[in-house]
Amino acid sequence: MPTLRVELMEGRTVEQKKALVQALTKAVVDTLGSKAESVDVLLFDIKRQDWATGGVLWSEKS
Amino acid sequence: MPTLRVELMEGRTVEQKKALVQALTKAVVDTLGSKAESVDVLLFDIKRQDWATGGVLWSEKS
Amino acid sequence: MPTLRVELMEGRTVEQKKALVQALTKAVVDTLGSKAESVDVLLFDIKRQDWATGGVLWSEKS
Amino acid sequence: MPTLRVELMEGRTVEQKKALVQALTKAVVDTLGSKAESVDVLLFDIKRQDWATGGVLWSEKS
Amino acid sequence: MPTLRVELMEGRTVEQKKALVQALTKAVVDTLGSKAESVDVLLFDIKRQDWATGGVLWSEKS
């Protein structure tokens, strides 16, 4: 039942996403004892122009 | 004031979304006594390659 | 698979929550054709001192 | 470390977003004493057909 | 209509929260031209044992 939401800077490949969700799910199963089928992972690609750190959008950082 | 966020697999039509938000808002009004105008519903279309269950992306499931 | 997150002002009874999640789930089933078992609803009680509208916390409104 | 998520109706320009994240970050720094570098802001553009108030999608309002 | 969600490490006073929501709302009004009444801000106090950076809970950091 654990549900994970992951916000990532855009640009990851589907292969990276496949590896990521598999590894995250295994991490939950190994440490909490959840069944894999009960784990949902949702990925959110965030554009560089929609994420700021220190008040500056990443699209503006050189 | 209740605010609802709904994560759906992508692919719903606008007609389905219209019916969904109307029904969800009515559900809140009927059970909590909120005024309809105070209910916000936000829909998030999630791509099949961004949602995994059991460690596998839905885009990979056959 | 639709997942709903609902933010509510604190103070609802468990009876109200039971009615709410039942009605919301029915709304999703009726309008999207989802199976009830695939619908998750999470409720978040927000304290009046943690919700502001118009720049004023609800705990400060008379 | 404060993290802000902002849901906006789609259509803001990058200039508006730049000004917004700068002003939000300053607001956190000024009132909480956080260091600017520790403040993350994520923006979510929501389409008018994905946001409803009062049970009606904004794309349907005239 | 912009909605802000702010995740903060627990321990802020109500006075700090009042100042924070006021400043955040003003930031939105000033940069986007929204009406103050349309801006909602929700604060989430996160316990040090529920926030990790670099794989370590803040409750474990000395």
Next chain:
Amino acid sequence: MPTLRVELMEGRTVEQKKALVQALTKAVVDTLGSKAESVDVLLFDIKRQDWATGGVLWSEKS
């Protein structure tokens, strides 16, 4: 910079949380190549009376 939010049924021990955030962070580092220090994980304990599946609160399931 990836940020993870994890919603869990309440009742996990701090030891479980420590193991969980460590394993999740490692999963991100291993698959995306992120630096551990850039990974934030936030945990949300959800009460059984605030989570429903199939329209029934978990506090009502026997």
